[in-house]
Amino acid sequence: MQFSQVYGLESIKKKLIASVKANRLAHALLFLGPEGSGKLALASALTQYVYCSNPSDTDSCGECSSCRKITSLTHPDVHYSFPHTGGADGISDDFILQWRELVTKNKYFNITNWAAITAKDENKSPNLNIKEVRKILTKLSLKSYEGEAKSLILWMPEYLQGQSNALLKLIEEPPQKTYFSLVAENSDALLATITSRTQLIKVPKYTEAETQQFLIDKYALDPQKAEQIAYLSEGNFNKAVELVESVEDNYAEMFRDWMLACYSNNLGKVSTLADSMHKLGRVQLQYFLTNGLSILRESMLYQTIDNYQIKAEKGQQDFIKKFSTTLNASCIEKSYAQINEVIYHIQRNANAKIAIFNLSLQLRYNFIRNK
Ligand SMILES: [Zn+2]
Numbered sequence: 001m002q003f004s005q006v007y008g009l010e011s012i013k014k015k016l017i018a019s020v021k022a023n024r025l026a027h028a029l030l031f032l033g034p035e036g037s038g039k040l041a042l043a044s045a046l047t048q049y050v051y052c053s054n055p056s057d058t059d060s061c062g063e064c065s066s067c068r069k070i071t072s073l074t075h076p077d078v079h080y081s082f083p084h085t086g087g088a089d090g091i092s093d094d095f096i097l098q099w100r101e102l103v104t105k106n107k108y109f110n111i112t113n114w115a116a117i118t119a120k121d122e123n124k125s126p127n128l129n130i131k132e133v134r135k136i137l138t139k140l141s142l143k144s145y146e147g148e149a150k151s152l153i154l155w156m157p158e159y160l161q162g163q164s165n166a167l168l169k170l171i172e173e174p175p176q177k178t179y180f181s182l183v184a185e186n187s188d189a190l191l192a193t194i195t196s197r198t199q200l201i202k203v204p205k206y207t208e209a210e211t212q213q214f215l216i217d218k219y220a221l222d223p224q225k226a227e228q229i230a231y232l233s234e235g236n237f238n239k240a241v242e243l244v245e246s247v248e249d250n251y252a253e254m255f256r257d258w259m260l261a262c263y264s265n266n267l268g269k270v271s272t273l274a275d276s277m278h279k280l281g282r283v284q285l286q287y288f289l290t291n292g293l294s295i296l297r298e299s300m301l302y303q304t305i306d307n308y309q310i311k312a313e314k315g316q317q318d319f320i321k322k323f324s325t326t327l328n329a330s331c332i333e334k335s336y337a338q339i340n341e342v343i344y345h346i347q348r349n350a351n352a353k354i355a356i357f358n359l360s361l362q363l364r365y366n367f368i369r370n371k
Helices: 010-021 039-051 065-071 092-105 111-118 130-141 165-172 208-219 223-233 237-246 251-263 267-279 282-304 314-326 329-347 352-370
Strands: 028-032 078-081 150-155 178-184 199-202
Touching (some): 078 092, 078 130, 092 111, 092 130, 130 165, 208 237, 223 237, 223 282, 251 267, 251 314, 251 352, 267 282, 267 352, 282 314, 282 352
Parallel strands (some): 078 150
16 A cells, blocks of 8 residues: 555655654554554555655655565565464464454454454354464564565454563564554553554544545545545544445435325334434434435525526436425424434434324424415
């Protein structure tokens, strides 16, 4: 991965590049950032920059043999270590194929995603065991294959068990030209001896604008949809990916049915729909409601601006037009505010089922008064 493929984080990239060029890159770095931030991406881009045979002032070339091997996670001098579910006898290398497949596709996953791929038995929790630590020591004490430098990218050092003194000692007194990149999420769970032996690179969570751009690039989402999902992702690319990949296509239809049920005072239908919405789960429900808000917003704009071009998929346009001609402006505005408030409460763990049913009653009341 090149630096240019890592979203945002420009000032951190600049500092890292400057220290490589000045030949004063710390031999042990701790990339610490929340879930779904660019910490693993940064560590990968930095490693590639260090090994690249033709780097520019701002990035690795992406084309030389080293770059290609690092991109495919097959460079013989760049080692990866990560929690695994192989029990006391397992090592990370037992899972290297799954690791390569996941990391080349997505660098924002969390430990739960990873464990779900590797654990055959759900009760097995991932860890970095003593056998893995010994394996790391062996790998790093061997002569390097290609260049002079050897690297270890250690993902989630939080999962190192107590007996990792040998590794700590190695980090403290590393062999010549050996680089450690530790990629961690939770500083409280890290051994103090790790934080004291590494240089900290704090990786902030992503902004909404960066998340929106990421979604547009990766999934070719339209900007409005990307904005909604970015808002709900709270700067977590992993959450954004999960939202996009699990979003139902029928939300617009479901929203329309719900509005019609409220309008026609069909409480039986309202109750059934409230059940289905509740079953979506908290995050999807927020997305569903946010999507509904954009339908109301478009209705308001269509109502007030002459020849307004509705920003929505074709299938939704008729509904938006109908909505805006059936209901008056203050009714739509009021409904918008009420839905918005429920999103706020659901984010803060309100009982979703009750909140949705109450909201339905409020909307029904708005619509009756409108008639
Ligand atoms: Zn290169």
